[in-house]
Amino acid sequence: MSSNCEKLIYKFFPHIDEQCVSYILGVLSDSIDDFETADDVYDALGHFLVEVNVDGDGDSLLDFCSKLLKAAKGSENGSLSTSSSSRELRALDTPFQILPEGSADADDMNIWIEKKLNILKVDTKKLEKAESKLKDKQERRQQASDSKPKQNIVLDLPSASQQVNRKDTKADASGSTKTYDVKIENFDMAFGEKTLLSGADLSLSYGRRYGLVGRNGMGKTTLLRMLAGRQLRIPPHLTVLHVEQEVVGDDTPAIESVLSCDTKRQSLLEEERKLNALVQQSGTSCPSDISSRLTEVYAELERIEADKAPARAAIIMIGLGFKSDQQRKPTKEFSGGWRMRLSLAQALFSKLDCMITLEPTNMLDMKAVIWLEDYLQTWPSTILVVSHDRAFLNNVATDILYLNAQKIESYKGNYEDFCKTREERLKNQQREYEAQQTTREHLQVFIDRFRYNANRASQVQSRIKALEKLPLLVPVEKESEVMFRFPEVEKLHPPILQLDEVSFYYEKSKPIFKNVNLSPNMDSRICIVGENGAGKTTLLKVLLGELSPTSGIRHAHRNLRIGYFGQHHVDQMDLNISPVEVLANRFPGKPVEYYRTHLGSFGISGELALRPVVSLSGGQKSRVAFALMSLTSPNFFILDEPTNHLDMETIEALTKALAKFQGGVLLVSHDERLIRRTCDEVWICGSLGVTSLNGGLDEYKKLVVKEISEAL
Missing domain, CATH: 1.20.5 (Single alpha-helices involved in coiled-coils or other helix-helix interfaces)
Incomplete structure (x- = not known):
């Protein structure tokens, strides 16, 4: 304890001044972790102690430094204090008397204490020299520490193992496998040291549409990548495509990038061009083999209906929201979200035996989602899709695969079934x-x-x-319920957020919206719908104050605190640090327990709170973003596609939390269940304006279906 150090100091230097004691204890407290030997202590305090120990020698001081280091290292918490509570009480050298208030001598009262002789004072110059020497030593150690190579975070990699039948292996090698079904038995899958699946079975029948569901972090995305990369056995003749990466931006027109996915058609057309060139060069003396081959190419093009391919590609692109002029634009002019749509269009255009896709509705507006649902219901081959959109799975899936307890359970029917x-x-x-x-x-x-x-x-x-x-039966294990807890808010009197005659444009010739009047309040539950590109996200940024109106007025209550969750908030976090560090960096000054408790209220608890963000699943990253957003105690939420990457349970928890939230809510979403259970108003963004839809979501869906049928 610090009292041990203090006793030791007074034992060696009985007449030392208290200011000197405070200085010695302060140096020990600040640098105790840097002191390893008595020489280190002597280097820091030697010049000062020589001044105090006038009659002593260096050996005795070194012995003192050794004992002082042992006393300091033996302290319980490594910190030294000079507070009066930790000091040893000492009797005064002479008694004194305090006169009672009001006595005759009170005004002239003095308290006399006998002054000790030979009080030692420190030399200020030598003290500064000792401090400078200590500072230099600490800087050298810091430089040595900084020069050491920093370890990069090594991410865990997925791995899989399975039992393969020799008969199947021989059939694959000989090319005699004819089945289009996928059957994988007794396989394991892990991510680093974490086991995701153990002794699992997976069976995909050709022509069925499978929805893969399960909580975030169970291994759904990893399983899709393993299948697409053929790290798990799939019949070699099956064509499999994983819709995951966005299309590379270049000068290729969008519709041509879709048509190029039909490699057979492309190769036949290329061969046709070469053969026609040879025919023109030969004239009337064209060799018979060239003419014969050209006839075969024409027959094959007719068989695969190559002439109908551009129309089929255009229909798919229109359904996914690409207008006629957009179809001719180079792919490099599209944003990342639109390039993901192009990737989906390529997969839908290709004649695949098995299409694997992850959250296909994330980048789509509601109009495109409705079209995609109808299109996939007529899909002839196998689909394996991970989606957390209940309405989408109800309309598309014929089977559900449920990842739970390191197994895959198979269920017939859609998600409700x-x-x-x-x-x-x-x-x-x-x-x-x-x-x-x-x-x-x-x-x-x-x-x-x-x-x-x-x-x-x-x-x-x-x-x-x-x-x-008796067979060994186990009780039903109840899954832990995901909970979101948003902080309580202070009620504000309207108007809290208002747009008066607001217009906005990036280019004057292309206005986004004109003369918009909006006034959401603390009781608002509003969903904004509309096609991608109609200006929904721009409107949110104007409401947030991130963009200034080109005309009109934005008014916000002085006590308004907006909590904003954007589509790209997850990408803006530092992925190489833990969720606890993410919160601490943004809102410093709180103990670690505070951040962990707050993260726990959003389902990030235990070791998840200490793992690098990059190792978390998409849904877990979104939970961290929600936790970060709510630390400011907002009283109004603006949410842009909040359900992207969240699992069913987390979406359910978010829905319940928003229902209990006492502030206002304005969101952009295509999740039908969230909209119906959270919002009581629907605003449609389009035609340079924002209008309230009286019939709500049902009315909007009728309008969308009508527009799709007219466009096609």
């Missing part, structure tokens, strides 16, 4: 477990009662055998 069937399975499992437990108890009671009764020995043995034959 899956929920009902799974709930019934769990009830039956719990009933069977409880019934078996009752049977076990009855058998065990009989065995315990008559174990040593010779007359009942045969009956006891039969019951022991019956007990051993």
